[in-house]
Amino acid sequence: MMMLPAMLSQFFLSCSSIPGHHVRARVYDVSEFVRTNTVVAHVADNILSTRNPEITISKLKVRFILMQPDCYIIGKSVACAMATQKVGAAEFEIVTEKVHLVCSPADLLDHAKQFNDFLGACPGAFAGLRRLWLRNMRFGELDIPNILSTCKLLESLRLSHCDSGMNSLLQLEHAQLTELEVDYGRFEIVELTCLPKLQRVSYRRWFYSEKDPLYFGFVPQLSKLRLSKSGSLSTRTIVLSQLLGNVPSISDLHLDFESEKNWVLPESPKLLRPVLSKLQHVILDNLPEGCDLAWTMFILEAAPSLKEMCITVWDHWCSMLMRDKEFRERNGYCEKADVEWKPHAPDFKHKNLVKLTIYGFQPDDIFVGFISCVMEHAVNMAEISLHDRKVCLCCGDLDPKVKCASRFPQNADERKKIIEELGISLPAMVHFLS
Incomplete structure (x- = not known):
């Protein structure tokens, strides 16, 4: 039984009932999540550090809370595994200690800073990621482009309650990205400037803007589009012939x-x-x-x-x-x-x-x-x-x-x-x- 983790080719390590995973969650036992997060970090480290490098890890998904030192343990363990073993589809799903319903603007900025520090400390882990899901962060103008340039193999990016401030601009360029999901972004517009492999886009509940929520630049393979929003007096009418004129x-x-x-x-x-x-x-x-x-x-x-x-x-x-x-x-x-x-x-x-x-x-x-x-x-x-x-x-x-x-x-x-x-x-x- 002790040898089983060394033989498996797929791993999904997760904190159960992570705060923020359910939109209505407001109150939770922080100490319990801290303990669970620490367990996930050490399990990930133990499994990845003891595996035979000749056995390929076909899929590795880790869902964890952005908190020290746990995320650094996870990041460095994954980076080491990527450098010494064959790791296929690697995925990070990162949430924050505070749920979005109780996040202040200062909290969002602090979460983004924590993530940027994590990214800078463990670039090797992010360089091999295929999927990344971030929540509850307010980035600087150059932060998201920096994330994409670090995650060179990234195929799927999901941003939930992430932005660069009210009515900010998000410009995306990436050679490998095939899927993009944006939930509750306060962007004025998301510009898909140059994404030659992008196939699927989902944008849920964008905020009011006098412009279309999306701009499609060079996206020659885009084939699936999902838009979700509750209409009100302030909702701009979408004219599909204009929105999709380039796709x-x-x-x-x-x-x-x-x-x-x-x-x-x-x-x-x-x-x-x-x-x-x-x-x-x-x-x-x-x-x-x-x-x-x-x-x-x-x-x-x-x-x-x-x-x-x-x-x-x-x-x-x-x-x-x-x-x-x-x-x-x-x-x-x-x-x-x-x-x-x-x-x-x-x-x-x-x-x-x-x-x-x-x-x-x-x-x-x-x-x-x-x-x-x-x-x-x-x-x-x-x-x-x-x-x-x-x-x-x-x-x-x-x-x-x-x-x-x-x-x-x-x-x-x-x-x-x-x-x-x-x-x-x-x-x-x-x-x-x-």
């Missing part, structure tokens, strides 16, 4: 509206087709309940290669700002309004869409009318999957007076009636999944 290679597009207002402008196919010509999969997540879905057809009009379309309709009360009614009203969160859309070619035919998936289906005019509209234009549709509302353990049992109960068809007669209303001649193509 006509998007094949997968995921837009998450977080159960609030639409922040994407429905555009004419003439403007959009040049940037959506290669789009094959689109996900429209968390559209607000009770609003017309017809406006989403503008994507179908502009994306002739589209194969699959997935829509989720859900008032997810956990992620919505429901407690402060006045705040919602003042910032325009309460305004549920249908988006105006009319087909530019009423009789257009789409030949490649074969699958439509809807979560949150209800047997009303909104959903039935939308599906009928899609069927009218998608002449080769092969599968329609209809799911009941998604269930959240935290908000799934709301008072019926507050939230209407689901009317998802449960029996054969109810489902047969829906199929008849849709006018579908092949009932087998419709799947009801509660």
